[in-house]
Amino acid sequence: MATSHLATLIEALRRLPGVGVKSAQRMAFHLLQHDREGASRLAQALAAAVEHVRHCERCHTFSDTPLCDTCADPSRDARQLCVVETPADQAALERSGGYKGQYFVLMGRLSPLDGIGTRDLGVQALMRRAGDGQVQEVILALSFTAEGDVTAHVLSQALRAIQGPDGTPLQVTRLARGVPAGSELEYVDLSTIAHALVDRR
Amino acid sequence: MATSHLATLIEALRRLPGVGVKSAQRMAFHLLQHDREGASRLAQALAAAVEHVRHCERCHTFSDTPLCDTCADPSRDARQLCVVETPADQAALERSGGYKGQYFVLMGRLSPLDGIGTRDLGVQALMRRAGDGQVQEVILALSFTAEGDVTAHVLSQALRAIQGPDGTPLQVTRLARGVPAGSELEYVDLSTIAHALVDRR
Numbered sequence: 001m002a003t004s005h006l007a008t009l010i011e012a013l014r015r016l017p018g019v020g021v022k023s024a025q026r027m028a029f030h031l032l033q034h035d036r037e038g039a040s041r042l043a044q045a046l047a048a049a050v051e052h053v054r055h056c057e058r059c060h061t062f063s064d065t066p067l068c069d070t071c072a073d074p075s076r077d078a079r080q081l082c083v084v085e086t087p088a089d090q091a092a093l094e095r096s097g098g099y100k101g102q103y104f105v106l107m108g109r110l111s112p113l114d115g116i117g118t119r120d121l122g123v124q125a126l127m128r129r130a131g132d133g134q135v136q137e138v139i140l141a142l143s144f145t146a147e148g149d150v151t152a153h154v155l156s157q158a159l160r161a162i163q164g165p166d167g168t169p170l171q172v173t174r175l176a177r178g179v180p181a182g183s184e185l186e187y188v189d190l191s192t193i194a195h196a197l198v199d200r201r
Numbered sequence: 202m203a204t205s206h207l208a209t210l211i212e213a214l215r216r217l218p219g220v221g222v223k224s225a226q227r228m229a230f231h232l233l234q235h236d237r238e239g240a241s242r243l244a245q246a247l248a249a250a251v252e253h254v255r256h257c258e259r260c261h262t263f264s265d266t267p268l269c270d271t272c273a274d275p276s277r278d279a280r281q282l283c284v285v286e287t288p289a290d291q292a293a294l295e296r297s298g299g300y301k302g303q304y305f306v307l308m309g310r311l312s313p314l315d316g317i318g319t320r321d322l323g324v325q326a327l328m329r330r331a332g333d334g335q336v337q338e339v340i341l342a343l344s345f346t347a348e349g350d351v352t353a354h355v356l357s358q359a360l361r362a363i364q365g366p367d368g369t370p371l372q373v374t375r376l377a378r379g380v381p382a383g384s385e386l387e388y389v390d391l392s393t394i395a396h397a398l399v400d401r402r
Contacts, residue, residue, distance in 0.1 A: 005250045006263050006288075012246035015239035017231045023219065025289050030218045031247070032254055032263060033308055038216035039247045045213035046244035049206045049229070050237050062207050062233060087207075088226050107234055 006032070058129060060122055061087050061105040070094075070103060077101040078134040079165075083126065083155065084141045085109050085148070093141060101139075104129055109142065110151040121151075123158065130170060131162045137171040144177060207233070259330060261323055262288050262306040271304060278302040279335040280366075284327065284356065285342045286310050286349070294342060302340075305330055310343065311352040322352075324359065331371060332363045338372040345378060 006028060013024035031039040055061065056068035063069075070076060070090075080101025084090045085108065093099050106121045130138055138159050142148040156172045164170045178196035179188050207229060214225035232240040256262065257269035264270075271277060271291075281302025285291045286309060294300050307322045331339055339360050343349040357373045365371045379397035380389050389397075 005246075005253045005265055009246040009250040009254075012239070012243040015236060015243065016228045018224065018227070022289075026219070027217045028250070029263075029287060029289070032250060035216060036251050038213070039251050042213040042216065043244045043247035043251070045206075045210040046232070046240045046247070049210040049233060050240050050244070052206045053210075053233055062230075064206055086230060088223075088230070 055107075056105075059103045059105055060107055060125065061090060061103065075100075079136040080139065081130055081135045081137070082139045082141050085143060085151075089141065099139075106151070109147045110154060111147050118154065123155065126155070127158060127162060130159055133165050135170065136164045136166075137173060140172065140174045142174070256308075257306075260304045260306055261308060261326065262291060262304065276301075280337040281340065282331055282336045282338070283340045283342050286344060286352075290342065300340075303336075307352070310348045311355060312348050319355065324356065327356070328359060328363060331360055334366050336371065337365050337367075338374060341373065341375045343375070 009028045009032075010021070010024045013019055013027050014021065016024075019027070031042075052064050053062050054064075054066075056063040056071055057066050058071040059068060061068050061070075065072075077100050080099075081104055082090075082093065082099060082101055083104045083106060084093065085106050087105055090103050090105055093103075104126050106126070108116055108121055110116060110118065110121065129135070138155075140152045140155060142152045152174055156174075159172045160169050162170050176199060177192070178199060179185065179192060185193070210229045210233075211222070211225045214220055214228050215222065217225075220228070232243075253265050254263050255265070255267075257264040257272055258267050259272040260269060262269050262271075266273075278301050281300075282305055283291075283294065283300060283302055284305045284307060285294065286307050288306055291304050291306055294304075305327050307327070309317055309322055311317060311319065311322065330336070341353045341356060343353045353375055357375075360371050360373045363371050377400060378393070379400060380386065380393060386394070
């Protein structure tokens with residue numbers, strides 16, 4: 001374990017989220033013993049990503065170009081703006097096939113305990129984006145957790161003060177809370193059933 | 202998620218052991234959003250390790266130099282050779298402070314199901330190392346698992362055929378199996394108690 005290059009590699013791997021000393025050791029041994037090509041490829045991918053990946057000017061998601069593919073797509077509905085926490089959430093919405101509007105990616109959620117406030121989430125940029133004169137409805141597709149709820153509350157307060165294209169306030173909605181598709185009622189948690197009852201249609 | 206550099210990075214991170222799609226996404230987002238310096242450092246550490254880390258000529262552990270620090274240390278007892286599976290196992294033995302001899306690192310263990318045979322473990326090199334005319338005792342510090350037991354059995358068979366410095370066969374020993382330090386007997390598993398009974402002293 002005295003190898004300095006090996007020790008440096010283990011130390012660097014520990015900066016990955018969810019990776020402790022043991023996992024970092026295991027990763028380093030695996031790469032050096034069985035997959036040096038994978039290690040080289042990872043080194044190149046990291047360097048390339050750090051150099052080339054920036055944030056999209058309009059929606060803040062990761063992008064190689066100033067404008068991401070979704071924002072640059074003229075076929076997307078400019079009247080709807082969906083606010084998500086991460087690019088992974090955006091990808092999940094895209095895979096659902098139920099949304100054809102545009103996005104704004106917060107890259108996080110309000111979390112006072114972790115020191116993440118409205119400035120870190122680029123709320124000012126979201127306000128400018130929502131007030132572009134084309135957006136009529138903002139859909140808050142945030143997590144149904146305590147932090148997601150707080151974020152949704154703060155954002156909807158601010159967004160309702162913005163005027164839409166026809167001079168009326170923006171419509172601000174949130175994803176429906178209810179029983180997941182394919183689930184049997186018996187096994188659904190009580191809070192979800194209570195919400196599904198209130199929002200019945 | 203359309204970013205090609207981001208997709209490449211996620212794909213490269215998935216080659217790490219124990220990392221699936223979700224973890225790889227989380228790692229990539231974390232590095233790009235919060236720790237680009239860590240990403241650059243990891244890229245450099247990987248490239249440097251791939252380029253400089255080789256195997257020690259004598260004990261096969263990872264080393265920047267042809268001979269690792271332990272093998273190059275003249276104060277280590279050349280009469281004892283400890284066989285371990287990984288550099289992490291070697292580090293654990295070193296930390297115990299109870300061993301001052303030399304090492305041979307197998308970099309794995311026999312595992313026919315995974316296609317790992319005696320050739321992959323460098324058993325020939327171990328035989329040459331053990332028969333250098335100085336080694337009197339080989340300590341097999343292998344795991345007490347099915348694969349570790351098989352490895353120990355195969356190695357001890359082969360090692361007993363080698364002559365030590367005084368013309369007698371090498372002494373081949375294995376770590377003691379017994380009750381761990383600090384444990385209450387009530388909570389120790391039955392197989393361990395049975396072994397501790399047989400090996401009582």
